[in-house]
Amino acid sequence: MENLKQTPLLPLQSGGRTVPFAGWEMPVSFDGILEEHRRVRQSAGLFDVSHMGEFSVRGPEAEKYLNHLLPNQVGGLPVGNALYSPMCLPSGGTIDDLIVYRTGELEFLVVVNAGNRAKDFAWMSEQTAGYDLALQDVSDNWALLALQGPAAPHWLQNTTGWQGKVPQARFSLTPARFGNEQGWISRTGYTGEDGFELFVPIAQAVEFASRLLEARPDPNSPGWIGLGARDSLRLEAGYPLYGHELSEDISPLEAGLGWTVPRNKNTDYIGRQALEAQRQAGIPRKVKYFVLSDRRIARPGCGIFADGRSVGQVLSGSMSPILEKPIGSLIVDSGVDFSSLEVDIRGTKLPISIQKPPLHKSS
Amino acid sequence: MSDIPANLLYASSHEWISASSTPVRIGISQHAQEALGDITFVELPAPGTRFGKGETFGVVESVKAASDLYMPASGTVIATNPAIEGDPGLINRDPYGEGWLLEIEVETDSDLGDLLSPEAYRTTIAE
Numbered sequence: 172m173e174n175l176k177q178t179p180l181l182p183l184q185s186g187g188r189t190v191p192f193a194g195w196e197m198p199v200s201f202d203g204i205l206e207e208h209r210r211v212r213q214s215a216g217l218f219d220v221s222h223m224g225e226f227s228v229r230g231p232e233a234e235k236y237l238n239h240l241l242p243n244q245v246g247g248l249p250v251g252n253a254l255y256s257p258m259c260l261p262s263g264g265t266i267d268d269l270i271v272y273r274t275g276e277l278e279f280l281v282v283v284n285a286g287n288r289a290k291d292f293a294w295m296s297e298q299t300a301g302y303d304l305a306l307q308d309v310s311d312n313w314a315l316l317a318l319q320g321p322a323a324p325h326w327l328q329n330t331t332g333w334q335g336k337v338p339q340a341r342f343s344l345t346p347a348r349f350g351n352e353q354g355w356i357s358r359t360g361y362t363g364e365d366g367f368e369l370f371v372p373i374a375q376a377v378e379f380a381s382r383l384l385e386a387r388p389d390p391n392s393p394g395w396i397g398l399g400a401r402d403s404l405r406l407e408a409g410y411p412l413y414g415h416e417l418s419e420d421i422s423p424l425e426a427g428l429g430w431t432v433p434r435n436k437n438t439d440y441i442g443r444q445a446l447e448a449q450r451q452a453g454i455p456r457k458v459k460y461f462v463l464s465d466r467r468i469a470r471p472g473c474g475i476f477a478d479g480r481s482v483g484q485v486l487s488g489s490m491s492p493i494l495e496k497p498i499g500s501l502i503v504d505s506g507v508d509f510s511s512l513e514v515d516i517r518g519t520k521l522p523i524s525i526q527k528p529p530l531h532k533s534s
Numbered sequence: 535m536s537d538i539p540a541n542l543l544y545a546s547s548h549e550w551i552s553a554s555s556t557p558v559r560i561g562i563s564q565h566a567q568e569a570l571g572d573i574t575f576v577e578l579p580a581p582g583t584r585f586g587k588g589e590t591f592g593v594v595e596s597v598k599a600a601s602d603l604y605m606p607a608s609g610t611v612i613a614t615n616p617a618i619e620g621d622p623g624l625i626n627r628d629p630y631g632e633g634w635l636l637e638i639e640v641e642t643d644s645d646l647g648d649l650l651s652p653e654a655y656r657t658t659i660a661e
Binding site: 200204206399466490 | 568571572574575577593595597598599600622626
């Protein structure tokens with residue numbers, strides 16, 4: 172595949188079927204999306220997410236800057252903690268969703284979606300005017316691994332020759348040694364399971380990932396999980412994927428991320444006026460997650476109907492191997508009767524059951 | 535290398551047809567099932583339905599995508615595979631055997647003339 176970037180760990184993933192994704196050649200699946208999905212829920216799996224962007228924000232006013240840049244409460248975030256936040260336009264539309272890691276009193280690491288790396292960096296650079304800080308795109312310095320699933324802590328501890336402190340609390344972060352370099356381990360992830368994200372200095376990536384792979388709980392499985400299961404896991408957990416449930420046209424409030432836009436924040440931030448106006452006037456549309464009782468998957472763009480009237484569309488669709496039913500997300504006008512929605516799949520209208528995620532724990 | 539049985543003919547849209555056996559069966563190739571990944575649903579026509587060559591007779595759906603199925607030859611559906619509905623993964627596991635889709639009565643043998651031989655199909659998917 173021409174002109175596609177490869178992560179340093181792609182050579183360790185030779186069993187994967189690769190596809191182009193956000194300018195990268197990435198494995199979509201190793202031994203089947205459904206099988207990989209189940210493995211993460213029941214045991215654990217390893218994801219190469221080195222394609223994601225990492226920005227360093229350092230300086231006396233780094234905290235103040237990020238607190239103005241992002242709706243969520245970065246101000247006061249303790250060192251060694253992580254915070255999920257949308258990044259909004261003045262219109263309230265979403266530029267990206269990201270995680271801020273506070274690595275020091277005056278140092279933060281911001282992890283953004285691969286497809287938005289250039290756009291985010293340009294936007295964030297523009298917003299630095301007047302702040303005493305340095306913003307740097309350090310994506311090429313880091314390999315990022317996600318080790319996810321109930322067996323992830325055991326797997327990490329068992330990794331041959333690797334000894335280090337493992338962060339205990341969800342959304343906490345500890346420094347870690349990889350060879351003779353320093354990296355980070357956080358208790359974060361995007362699957363709805365317990366697990367870790369490991370920031371490994373790029374020169375140490377292949378050696379460390381090889382050791383992790385050797386220590387995998389099931390030596391007969393590939394260990395790696397592809398993009399396909401990464402998508403179905405996050406959808407089942409009810410986590411938005413930028414470009415589907417979040418976009419410059421969908422605000423975090425519409426996406427159901429009200430908890431990331433605290434009402435009582437005591438400083439101004441980009442998008443505040445628009446988001447507060449949306450809250451006051453009533454949020455016009457809502458993103459919801461659903462389960463189908465048919466076997467057909469509702470794909471993005473499929474129409475949603477209430478009493479025969481078009482009220483919205485599907486944003487994501489996949490299959491839950493846990494429920495053995497198709498799952499998805501949709502956006503609809505607020506005020507519709509959520510109990511009587513139908514989706515049009517290739518001309519057939521099927522009833523939709525709106526469920527509160529995590530969908531795999533719904534009845 | 536993809537498994538391509540020698541006793542079948544192939545369409546460039548990746549369906550196979552067992553033209554020389556009775557009943558004549560239609561399915562999708564090993565290459566097609568690999569490209570689709572885990573198959574989760576198949577929509578097939580009712581027996582008795584007639585299709586022209588190249589017409590859409592159904593949909594095969596995987597976690598990743600839904601793809602139309604095309605008739606490799608004009609004909610009438612005699613039967614659909616009853617095992618597929620409850621276990622569409624049969625197509626992944628055994629695309630040329632237990633994972634067959636339709637049994638049809640072919641209208642004109644001349645429809646088979648421009649289908650791909652196993653060698654020609656191998657060349658097509660290698661491109």
